[in-house]
């Protein structure tokens with residue numbers, strides 16, 4: 666287990682809903698990228714499988730002759746997806762057993778940014794590829810993030826949440842470093858691309874941001890990082906649905922195992 670623990674609690678009552686926000690925001694783009702490398706019969710490792718939407722989609726793409734290994738430190742949401750095609754493995758990506766040299770595609774989204782030992786994990790994920798296989802990593806770069814409103818309270822709340830996450834090992838600009846990290850790990854033909862959306866409360870992905878605030882605000886207030894009145898006012902404004910945000914940039918880096 667990592668010395669610093671994943672900052673979000675998988676047992677929190679609204680965690681599946683928060684993960685669904687991630688899926689609503691990013692699944693279309695993730696599928697578009699992965700469909701360049703995944704087909705019938707592919708063997709795919711999904712690292713940090715979370716709510717499981719990518720696992721379900723991968724299973725539909727690889728078919729009966731393919732294989733999807735879904736790994737997470739907490740597998741409660743992906744266990745129901747286990748089948749002849751989908752293997753679910755509860756493991757810590759830092760210390761757990763991972764396959765070596767077996768997979769056509771290895772994908773991980775919004776996971777390494779949370780793990781202090783991310784360079785080692787990246788090397789282990791690359792090591793799971795067969796020669797010629799493809800690594801696709803997606804992580805946030807938070808520098809584009811912001812609220813449409815220009816007053817300072819939303820900015821203070823954002824900084825407090827990012828500081829709390831950083832104390833648990835989160836790297837807020839890891840996304841922009843991904844292409845270099847893949848190249849350093851020995852991947853070739855490295856590509857990088859990013860995507861970001863401007864959304865309000867009518868977008869199902871908005872729940873990722875409002876529920877992240879909901880889950881982490883008590884700990885940030887307790888740690889002296891956030892003013893309770895800032896959290897309360899921003900929560901009310903986000904609940905009104907009219908608050909518009911620009912998301913962090915989700916960077917996808919793609920590289921090939923030589």
Ligand SMILES: C[S@@+](CC[C@H](N)C(=O)[O-])C[C@H]1O[C@@H](n2cnc3c(N)ncnc32)[C@H](O)[C@@H]1O
Pocket residue numbers: 667671675684687688712713714715716717736737738739756757758759773774775776779780
């Ligand atoms: C922000 S969620 C992203 C879930 C999913 N990849 C997605 O994009 O929809 C991060 C996931 O990484 C998992 N995770 C965090 N640290 C981990 C570790 N050290 N080993 C394995 N999984 C980890 C969490 O349990 C969680 O499911």
